[in-house]
Structure formats: structure tokens, C-alpha cells
Amino acid sequence: xxxxxxxxxxxxxRQLTEIEPPTRTRIxxxxxxxxxxxxxxxxxxxWRMPDFRNQELLGVYLESQLTAAAIAAD
Numbered sequence: 001x002x003x004x005x006x007x008x009x010x011x012x013x014r015q016l017t018e019i020e021p022p023t024r025t026r027i028x029x030x031x032x033x034x035x036x037x038x039x040x041x042x043x044x045x046x047w048r049m050p051d052f053r054n055q056e057l058l059g060v061y062l063e064s065q066l067t068a069a070a071i072a073a074d
Contacts, residue, residue, distance in 0.1 A: 006032065019065045021052045 005013070012029040016022055024042065028035040042049060052058045 021061050
């Protein structure tokens with residue numbers, strides 16, 4: 001298999017499943033790589049990533065996550 005995820009990586013995985021937006025920083029943490037590596041690869045491959053610094057976008061994202069969680073709970 002490979003190396004075992006660290007506790008910090010498990011924490012980020014939990015955050016991403018519970019509502020927190022998948023920012024480049026969180027993706028780097030879950031992969032165990034530097035954030036700069038995420039930025040470089042995303043730029044090279046043309047990843048489409050929302051800019052969650054935009055509060056309106058962040059609000060819509062969080063609302064959609066809460067709605068999905070509520071539906072899943074029913």
C-alpha cells in the first residue's frame with residue numbers, strides 16, 4: 001500500500017467531509033505535500049478551483065454542504 005496517513009491528514013479528511021471547503025491548503029495537508037506543489041500542479045494542469053476568499057462563493061458552498069448533509073441524514 002504506502003505510507004499511513006498522519007493524524008493531521010486524517011483531520012483534514014474529516015474537515016473536507018464535514019463542510020470545510022477544499023482549499024489548496026487543505027488539499028496539500030491531506031496529501032502531505034507543500035502548498036506550493038499544489039499551486040504549481042494546479043497551474044500546470046489547469047485545475048479549476050473556486051476562490052473561497054470570495055465570501056459570497058464561500059457562503060453558497062457552505063449552504064450547499066449543509067443542505068447535502070441534511071438530505072443525507074434523512
